[in-house]
Amino acid sequence: xxxxxxxxxxxxxxxxxxxxxxxxxxxxxxxxxxxxxxxxxxxxxxxxxxxxxxxxxxxxxxxxxxxxxxxxxxxxxxxxxxxxxxxxxxxxxxxxxxxxxxxxxxxxxxxxxxxxxxxxxxxxxxxxxxxxxxxxxxxxxxxxxxxxxxxxxxxxxxxxxx
Amino acid sequence: xxxxxxxxxxxxxxxxxxxxxxxxxxxxxxxxxxxxxxxxxxxxxxxxxxxxxxxxxxxxxxxxxxxxxxxxxxxxxxxxxxxxxxxxxxxxxxxxxxxxxxxxxxxxxxxxxxxxxxxxxxxxxxxxxxxxxxxxxxxxxxxxxxxxxxxxxxxxxxxxxxxxxxxxxxxxxxxxxxxxxxxxxxxxxxxxxxxxxxxxxxxxxxxxxxxxxxxxxxxxxxxxxxxxxxxxxxxxxxxxxxxxxxxxxxxxxxxxxxxxxxxxxxxxxxxxxxxxxxxxxxxxxxxxxxxxxxxxxxxxxxxxxxxxxxxxxxxxxxxx
Numbered sequence: 032x033x034x035x036x037x038x039x040x041x042x043x044x045x046x047x048x049x050x051x052x053x054x055x056x057x058x059x060x061x062x063x064x065x066x067x068x069x070x071x072x073x074x075x076x077x078x079x080x081x082x083x084x085x086x087x088x089x090x091x092x093x094x095x096x097x098x099x100x101x102x103x104x105x106x107x108x109x110x111x112x113x114x115x116x117x118x119x120x121x122x123x124x125x126x127x128x129x130x131x132x133x134x135x136x137x138x139x140x141x142x143x144x145x146x147x148x149x150x151x152x153x154x155x156x157x158x159x160x161x162x163x164x165x166x167x168x169x170x171x172x173x174x175x176x177x178x179x180x181x182x183x184x185x186x187x188x189x190x191x192x193x
Numbered sequence: 194x195x196x197x198x199x200x201x202x203x204x205x206x207x208x209x210x211x212x213x214x215x216x217x218x219x220x221x222x223x224x225x226x227x228x229x230x231x232x233x234x235x236x237x238x239x240x241x242x243x244x245x246x247x248x249x250x251x252x253x254x255x256x257x258x259x260x261x262x263x264x265x266x267x268x269x270x271x272x273x274x275x276x277x278x279x280x281x282x283x284x285x286x287x288x289x290x291x292x293x294x295x296x297x298x299x300x301x302x303x304x305x306x307x308x309x310x311x312x313x314x315x316x317x318x319x320x321x322x323x324x325x326x327x328x329x330x331x332x333x334x335x336x337x338x339x340x341x342x343x344x345x346x347x348x349x350x351x352x353x354x355x356x357x358x359x360x361x362x363x364x365x366x367x368x369x370x371x372x373x374x375x376x377x378x379x380x381x382x383x384x385x386x387x388x389x390x391x392x393x394x395x396x397x398x399x400x401x402x403x404x405x406x407x408x409x410x411x412x413x414x415x416x417x418x419x420x421x422x423x424x425x426x427x428x429x430x431x432x433x434x435x436x437x438x439x440x441x442x443x444x445x446x447x448x449x450x451x452x453x454x455x456x457x458x459x460x461x462x463x464x465x466x467x468x469x470x471x472x473x474x475x476x477x478x479x480x481x482x483x484x485x486x487x488x489x490x491x492x493x494x495x496x497x498x499x500x501x502x503x504x505x506x507x508x509x510x511x512x513x
Binding site: 109110111112113114115116117118119120121122124127128134137140141152153155157158159161 | 284285289311313314316317325327328329330331332333337348365366367370371372375378379381382385386394441442444
């Protein structure tokens with residue numbers, strides 16, 4: 032077992048780390064809004080990206096749901112399903128695409144029971160806004176920009192215009 | 194079903210499935226596999242073979258991630274022949290823009306029953322080297338189609354001009370794929386997203402299905418959507434082994450495989466038919482099952498026999 036999956040299977044330190052981060056991000060919200068998405072991403076992305084890549088194999092979708100999915104990144108699912116698991120999970124709980132790998136969502140469900148956000152695994156995660164790919168999710172989270180639903184498309188366009 | 198009950202009297206869904214459910218029937222869906230080449234006669238042969246044996250006809254979308262004639266084009270052919278099609282959309286091959294444009298295309302041809310699914314990954318099919326689109330997942334696809342229908346808006350939140358599309362939206366469920374405890378919750382998510390009917394994976398393990406349905410009923414989900422159980426015949430030992438090992442998310446118990454071992458081709462076909470009818474008889478009695486979906490993969494000739502043996506022929510007529 033790799034260090035990464037060990038940590039994810041025993042997520043308490045990750046939970047603490049996120050709770051701290053969340054608090055910090057709350058304080059930075061105003062500053063992020065003033066700086067705009069691009070500059071804020073440059074300010075925190077250099078740190079967020081390598082940390083989350085090494086801990087979660089983060090794909091930088093820019094709309095992080097890790098704390099809803101048992102600290103397991105749904106973007107590492109070959110179908111990138113935000114509301115899994117799909118119906119192709121093998122009898123042994125492995126992926127339909129990579130028979131040697133565990134299904135990301137099977138892991139997410141197991142691990143979510145070990146976090147304070149147990150119920151959130153049943154939450155309906157919205158579809159992705161692909162414009163945010165590569166942006167720092169810490170910024171999109173703090174500013175609420177990650178809550179994509181089609182009806183907000185025009186309002187974010189407006190923001191960009193400003 | 195609250196959605197349907199509300200519509201009674203004042204609103205009439207253009208979807209035959211919706212109207213059958215509303216009228217208290219036990220609808221029967223039959224799967225149609227579009228041909229692999231541009232072979233209209235082959236599609237017409239299937240249409241003639243299956244005509245009258247189902248209420249609605251599910252037309253697969255690049256089934257098993259192998260390239261076929263498109264579901265939409267085949268649905269148009271069915272519609273023109275007087276069969277009521279269910280157009281299927283996977284999230285594998287198109288993004289939101291593409292799916293919406295095909296939905297509008299379906300709508301102008303009067304195709305109003307839609308099934309949303311994730312779809313097998315390309316590596317499971319005959320184009321393993323292509324990009325898997327997965328722009329949205331099946332649950333958000335259901336939500337998108339419902340919002341097009343209910344709110345008359347595109348996925349970007351903008352109004353659909355002039356004419357409102359009117360879709361009856363379904364999703365799939367696989368009770369036979371782990372994690373079994375979570376499967377009813379995922380079904381609940383699909384219902385929350387707006388799935389008005391559900392078609393399940395092929396049932397071979399009736400005990401597992403019964404257990405799943407018990408949980409579904411306990412959660413009250415069967416009252417919020419119409420669940421149609423999937424059944425289908427296996428033609429040979431080889432077909433059963435293939436399904437058991439090569440088809441993602443299919444559970445074929447050892448007992449099924451053993452029952453086909455050592456049989457001649459003809460006897461194996463008979464045993465496959467018997468087994469399918471037996472499963473059909475059992476699942477239709479399970480609480481919460483509102484209809485059946487026959488998927489005779491690679492063996493459409495078996496459908497008339499199955500429907501007759503289940504006592505489901507002839508199909509009810511809806512008064513217009």
